Amino acid sequence: MDSQSVRAAADIPRSTSCGDGGKKVAGRKRHLVVDCLGLVLAVVVTAASVQDRDAGMPLLERLRTLYFSIHLVWADGGYAGRLVDWAAEKCGLTLQIVKSS
Template sequence: MDTRSLRAAPTIPRSTSGWDGGKEVGGRKQYVMVDCLGLLLVVMVTAASVQDRDAAGPVLARLRARFRKIQLVWADVGYAGRLVVWAAEKLQLTLEIVERSDDASGFVVLRDVGSWRGR
């Protein structure tokens, strides 16, 4: 699970767009969940001003409603905290926080598909 903020076109109403202070982008934010092959499972779009943890609950709930067999979700540190406990208690999902190394630059694979086999 991850997000990306995108600049909104001039035709997008201000009521549905916002400012992402962390990425310094005005527009919308996409919340995306994919499987280990990169196949799209869930997408949700909000104003860029919505915090990742605030939108993650509805995104995880949509995942659970559509894919009952999924047990493990990897997410970045932006989703750490109470959301991990909530996902376990309410949705029976293990939300594993994956941290990026401070010395990494550019694209880096954080988890190998082989690391979850046998769980």
């Protein structure tokens, strides 16, 4: 599970595209869950200003709805914090934060 910020076109409304302070990108952010082969399992698109852990909740809910047999999700460090406990309690998922070396 990871996210990627992308620039929005000039005609995109400001209500759906904001700046990502960390990456200095004005636009949108796509949050993805992929399998071990890189095939997309679930996607949530938000304004770039939305924190990863806040967008992680609807993303994991969608993943659970579509794929009931998944139990372990590896996630980027941006998803650390209260989302780990929430995923275990509400979705029955083990959210393991992977630290980059």
